[in-house]
Amino acid sequence: MTRTLPDHPAHVGFVLLRDHSMIAFANAIECFRMANYISRRALYRWSVLTADDATTLASNGLAMAPTLPREAIGRCDIVFVCGGTGVRSATDESVRRLLRHCAALRKPLGALCTGSFALASAGVLDGYRCAIHWENLAAIREEFPKVSFAQEVFIIDRDRYTCSGGTAPLDLVLHLIRAEHGAKLAREISEQFIVERQRAQGDRQRMPMPECVGPGYQHLSEAVEIMSANIEEPLALQEIADAIRISLRQLERLFHRYLTTRPAQYYMNLRLRRARELLMLSSVPIMQITIACGFLSSSHFCKAYRGQFGHPPSAERRRIAEAA
Known part of the structure; x- marks a missing residue:
């Protein structure tokens, strides 16, 4: 400027x-x-x-x-x-x-x-x-x-x-x-403007997470961040646990305590929410979304998507087109 x-x-x-x-x-x-x-x-x-x-x-x-x-x-x-x-x-x-x-x-x-x-x-x-x-x-x-x-x-x-x-x-x-x-x-x-801290270039956006605190919560945040960064090629849960230096059993306990779900289910829901964002906010073909969200086949993607949202990806895309 x-x-x-x-x-x-x-x-x-x-x-x-x-x-x-x-x-x-x-x-x-x-x-x-x-x-x-x-x-x-x-x-x-x-x-x-x-x-x-x-x-x-x-x-x-x-x-x-x-x-x-x-x-x-x-x-x-x-x-x-x-x-x-x-x-x-x-x-x-x-x-x-x-x-x-x-x-x-x-x-x-x-x-x-x-x-x-x-x-x-x-x-x-x-x-x-x-x-x-x-x-x-x-x-x-x-x-x-x-x-x-x-x-x-x-x-x-x-x-x-x-x-x-x-x-x-x-x-x-x-x-x-x-x-x-x-x-x-x-x-x-x-x-x-009563702004307590000026955020700097390099500060990251805070992604939505439950507002909970307690022992191990930092490990949970790290696990979710790793999952979010590895959507196209999902990691094994053991790899995630190793990356944050806890056992797989500890990882499962943290997800159950703070999020009342299993880490595998949370990871799947994260991938499906990403797929829904792509369907609603882009014109990317469904097959490309399938790959981008880590699904090996369109049938697996459609089944998982229907189970989460009650309708297949194609119906989601049609609904968006009709509302436009």
């Missing part, structure tokens, strides 16, 4: 997609506003854009009107695209054209929440590392193999600035402000 000059506030553009995440957008823009307020200087200015110059609705139903026409996007020093739960249907050819135009102008590009999908779909993330909300991680990795998606809260890779959802945009923007205007300003913004 270009260093702000006293007489030239950095101009930040926000391309809002239909059903975008309001919390992600607000966390980003409020950091820039607070930077101006605390410094008593116009360090930043911002504009809202849409790909069709029309008012768009956030996922909470609030309407956002553009403040800058799309043909003037070149005036922005950096452009963030903000997505939400319906990012796939919201990313149409007009969105892709706008993002490619920004890339052709050599504008730094960023993404909030699921906005990374729009950047990847436009082909402007190939060869980059980037972040996206954990719920979309599995599906998007399969769909865009030229992009390196990671579980980090936010990632800055050259001229691409991406983050996951929720409050992660706050961490990303604080990082940018610190780099441009120093740690003191970033710290004062955090104090105003």
Whole structure:
């Protein structure tokens, strides 16, 4: 991001997609506003854009009107695209054209929440590392193999600035402000927003886990993390136990105590949830999903999926298509 000059506030553009995440957008823009307020200087200015110059609705139903026409996007020093739960249907050819135009102008590009999908779909993330909300991680990795998606809260890779959802945009923007205007300003913004700790690049998203504590819980967390990282080629339970330096019997006791299930069943459910994410959030063929989730045959996958969700994978895909 270009260093702000006293007489030239950095101009930040926000391309809002239909059903975008309001919390992600607000966390980003409020950091820039607070930077101006605390410094008593116009360090930043911002504009809202849409790909069709029309008012768009956030996922909470609030309407956002553009403040800058799309043909003037070149005036922005950096452009963030903000997505939400319906990012796939919201990313149409007009969105892709706008993002490619920004890339052709050599504008730094960023993404909030699921906005990374729009950047990847436009082909402007190939060869980059980037972040996206954990719920979309599995599906998007399969769909865009030229992009390196990671579980980090936010990632800055050259001229691409991406983050996951929720409050992660706050961490990303604080990082940018610190780099441009120093740690003191970033710290004062955090104090105003009652943020106890600024997460750094490299901090990982917290994947959903039961909120329980007790002896051995750290071993359980490590086991689940290993399972999550080995979906396509599932490990034997003994290998997992060896990796965290406990016995297989101890591993089984931990899963029973904290999760009331067997580790093998938890691992299977994890793979099936990953398969469901791929079915719902991507257009990856079912056979490819079968392989990506560690099933050796389509019949085994269909049987396991039906047992978990009450219908086969093909019915899941049809349901999504009919609802679109």
